[in-house]
Amino acid sequence: xxxxxxxxxxxxxxxxxxxxxxxxxxxxxxxxxxxxxxxxxxxxxxxxxxxxxxxxxxxxxxxxxxxxxxxxxxxxxxxxxxxxxxxxxxxxxxxxxxxxxxxxxxxxxxxxxxxxxxxxxxxxxxxxxxxxxxxxxxxxxxxxxxxxxxxxxxxxxxxxxxxxxxxxxxxxxxxxxxxxxxxxxxxxxxxxxxxxxxxxxxxxxxxxxxxxxxxxxxxxxxxxxxxxxxxxxxxxxxxxxxxxxxxxxxxxxxxxxxxxxxxxxxxxxxxxxxxxxxxxxxxxxxxxxxxxxxxxxxxxxxxxxxxxxxxxxxxxxxxxxxxxxxxxxxxxxxxxxxxxxxxxxxxxxxxxxxxxxxxxxxxxxxxxxxxxxxxxxxxxxxxxxxxxxxxxxxxxxxxxxxxxxxxxxxxxxxxxxxxxxxxxxxxxxxxxxxxxxxxxxxxxxxxxxxxxxxxxxxxxxxxx
Numbered sequence: 322x323x324x325x326x327x328x329x330x331x332x333x334x335x336x337x338x339x340x341x342x343x344x345x346x347x348x349x350x351x352x353x354x355x356x357x358x359x360x361x362x363x364x365x366x367x368x369x370x371x372x373x374x375x376x377x378x379x380x381x382x383x384x385x386x387x388x389x390x391x392x393x394x395x396x397x398x399x400x401x402x403x404x405x406x407x408x409x410x411x412x413x414x415x416x417x418x419x420x421x422x423x424x425x426x427x428x429x430x431x432x433x434x435x436x437x438x439x440x441x442x443x444x445x446x447x448x449x450x451x452x453x454x455x456x457x458x459x460x461x462x463x464x465x466x467x468x469x470x471x472x473x474x475x476x477x478x479x480x481x482x483x484x485x486x487x488x489x490x491x492x493x494x495x496x497x498x499x500x501x502x503x504x505x506x507x508x509x510x511x512x513x514x515x516x517x518x519x520x521x522x523x524x525x526x527x528x529x530x531x532x533x534x535x536x537x538x539x540x541x542x543x544x545x546x547x548x549x550x551x552x553x554x555x556x557x558x559x560x561x562x563x564x565x566x567x568x569x570x571x572x573x574x575x576x577x578x579x580x581x582x583x584x585x586x587x588x589x590x591x592x593x594x595x596x597x598x599x600x601x602x603x604x605x606x607x608x609x610x611x612x613x614x615x616x617x618x619x620x621x622x623x624x625x626x627x628x629x630x631x632x633x634x635x636x637x638x639x640x641x642x643x644x645x646x647x648x649x650x651x652x653x654x655x656x657x658x659x660x661x662x663x664x665x666x667x668x669x670x671x672x673x674x675x676x677x678x679x680x681x682x683x684x685x686x687x688x689x690x691x692x693x694x695x696x697x698x699x700x701x702x703x704x705x706x707x708x709x710x711x712x713x714x715x716x717x718x719x720x721x722x723x724x725x726x727x728x729x730x731x732x733x734x735x736x737x738x739x740x741x742x743x744x745x746x747x748x749x750x751x752x753x754x755x756x757x758x759x760x761x762x763x764x765x766x767x768x769x770x771x772x773x774x775x776x777x778x779x780x781x782x783x784x785x
Contacts, residue, residue, distance in 0.1 A: 352708065353731055358549040362557065364565040365537025369718060369727060370552040371544040373711040379545035380712045381453045382442035383461055384719035387533040389436040389511040390575050390653055398513010399521050401434040402478045403529045407441070408432065409470040411460050422456045436509045437651060438723035444712055447546035451555045454543070458559040461539075464530045466523045475518055482512050489591035493763040497599045500585045500759045501656060505578040508653070532573065535566035540722045544715035578603070578654040581757040586776040590766040595642065596663050597763040600675070604648050604657040604752050607725045612736075614725075616748035617648035617657065619740045622696035623688070634678060635661070640671040652724040657752060665768045672779050682749045688742045697738050704734050 358370045388400050411419035423430045428445035441460060445453040485491045499506050541560065543552045581603050605613030624631035624646050635641045642662040649655045663671040681687055707714055721730040760779065764772045 350731065350735060352705075356708070357731070358553075359727055360553060362536065362561055364561065364563050365535075366560055366563065367540040367722070367727070368553065368556050368560075369540060369542045369722070370547065370549045370556075371542070371711065371714060371718070372547065372549060373544065373709070373714075374546050375709070375711075377447045377546045378444060378711065379447045379450045379453065379543060379547050380442055380444050380715040381450065381457050382440060382542045382544070382715045382719055383457055383539055384438050384440040384542070384723055385533055385539050386437065386570075386723050387439045387529070387538070388434050390508045391529075391533060391569075391573070392507055392510075394507045395517060396521060396525060397507045397510045397517040398478065398482070399517060399525055400439060400529060401511055401513055402475060402518060402521060403526050404432045404434045404439050404441075405474045405478055406466055406471065406526055407460060407464055407530075409474055410464040410466050412463070412465065413456075413459065419456070419460060422452075426452045426456065428453055428456075434511050435720070436511050437653065438720060440716075440719050442715065450543070450547055450552070451558075454555050454559045457541075458563070461534055462563055464527075464534070466526050468523065471523055471526075475521070478513070479515055479518050482515065482518070485512055489589065489593055489763055490597070492591070493589050493597060493599055493761055496587045496589055497601050497658075497759050497761040498656075500587060500761075501581060501601045501603065503579050503581070505576075508575070508578070531566075532569045535569065536560065536563045537565050538569055540719065540727075542715045542718055542722075544718070545711040575653055581759070584757045584780050585759050586773075586780055587759070587761045588769050588773045588776065589761065589763050590769040591763060593763060593765055596665055596668055596768065596772065598659070598661045598663065598671070598675075599759075599761045599763075600659040600661075601759045601761075602657040602752055602756055604655045605748075606652060606654050607650055607729065608652045611725070611729070612744065613748050613751065614648070614650050614655065615733075615736045615740055616744045617655070617752075618650075618700065619693060619696050619737060620745055620748060621646050621648055622700050623692055626696070626699070631678060635671075635674055638674065640667050640674045650721070650724055665764070665771070668762075668772065668775055672775070676779075679749075679753060683746070683754050685742075685746075688745045690742070693740060693742065693745070697740070700737055701734050 356372045358372075360368045362368060389397070392399055408419050411422075413419075413422045419430070423443060426443065426445045426449040428443040428449065430441075430443045432439070432441045441457065443453045443457060498509055502509050541556060543556065604617055605611075607614045623629055626632065627636075631646075632644065635644045640663060642664075644659070644661045646657070646659050648657050659675070661671065661675065707717060718727075718730055721727075721733075760776055762772050762776060
């Protein structure tokens with residue numbers, strides 16, 4: 322395969338998976354089934370109510386399948402700008418702005434845009450749930466974009482992008498993503514770019530609103546101190562009249578992400594004292610390989626434990642100061658990313674140790690039922706703790722719904738517990754071992770040239 326390099330300046334415990342582990346996962350599923358209530362309105366809006374009566378607070382949140390995946394090269398960042406503009410477009414019953422109505426409800430609020438979803442939420446005292454839902458309904462059902470707001474908000478979003486660009490770690494991740502996704506990068510670039518933001522028009526925002534902000538492309542999540550029946554009555558009163566529209570993805574499908582056909586490397590120099598490495602692979606898509614996404618999470622849970630062999634061989638040995646291996650669940654190809662911090666003096670040894678570790682993952686002895694069970698238990702405990710945080714649960718549920726649906730969320734712990742050594746070996750062989758990757762290094766300026774040489778040699782070792 323071809324390779325290219327660019328230099329840019331500037332309580333582990335063992336237990337039976339078929340015994341107590343499954344019993345506990347079933348108990349967790351029973352808890353979810355008890356506190357989580359789902360329904361779909363006639364207009365296609367999916368409604369999820371999660372009861373948590375520990376404190377008198379409710380999160381009301383709506384999420385749309387939209388975000389960067391819907392944008393073309395020429396409008397990178399427009400969905401992000403739209404998120405800002407939707408708040409600006411809000412007019413209450415007396416013409417008041419969104420912040421005024423939120424203040425009357427004593428609510429905190431925010432929005433977020435990612436590559437596969439856009440969400441909006443209010444966090445309010447549970448006594449104000451009905452008013453918060455009414456405000457959220459007005460926000461997403463009625464949008465009137467005015468030029469003065471548009472011009473002001475455009476520069477706010479541009480300032481966000483410029484602030485991110487001043488962060489060396491952001492630049493490292495962006496340069497990695499540009500090479501990992503190639504021509505598909507615009508569909509992963511949620512923050513956008515300056516040229517696109519300068520050329521966007523109000524009609525483009527109106528098109529986004531009419532195409533994607535429809536009830537049959539959304540989920541409404543109400544999480545916290547609210548009963549299911551009471552919550553559904555409130556939801557219907559505010560959202561049942563919202564008219565269903567055409568499926569936006571029938572006329573505007575999301576194209577598959579282009580496959581990475583060769584390994585690439587990039588060096589970014591900045592005012593830093595250590596060397597940060599990012600190694601990225603294209604991982605599974607939940608839409609085509611859901612089992613692979615569970616294996617990815619189990620693997621991350623195994624290797625990120627500071628008692629793991631992975632951590633011992635890479636960090637405790639002294640070649641890395643810190644390491645992590647992460648996977649992001651996505652409907653349209655999730656990235657697998659290794660993050661490591663080392664020094665210039667140890668860079669070659671660190672790369673050798675990392676490559677050796679990846680090769681070792683293919684060995685039958687790398688995984689065992691006890692190691693997998695311990696990782697599953699840690700993730701299970703984290704999932705149980707998640708149920709105690711109504712707001713955090715709402716955010717996680719929104720993201721999971723947008724990429725995989727509520728059934729994936731409900732059955733997550735069960736499917737994690739079902740992972741075997743064969744599943745993990747299949748995953749690493751399909752997505753990691755000798756597969757094309759991108760390696761990026763963030764280094765001090767004086768180390769840029771030597772690091773470029775080391776990375777070029779690493780690519781030439783035939784590990785892609």
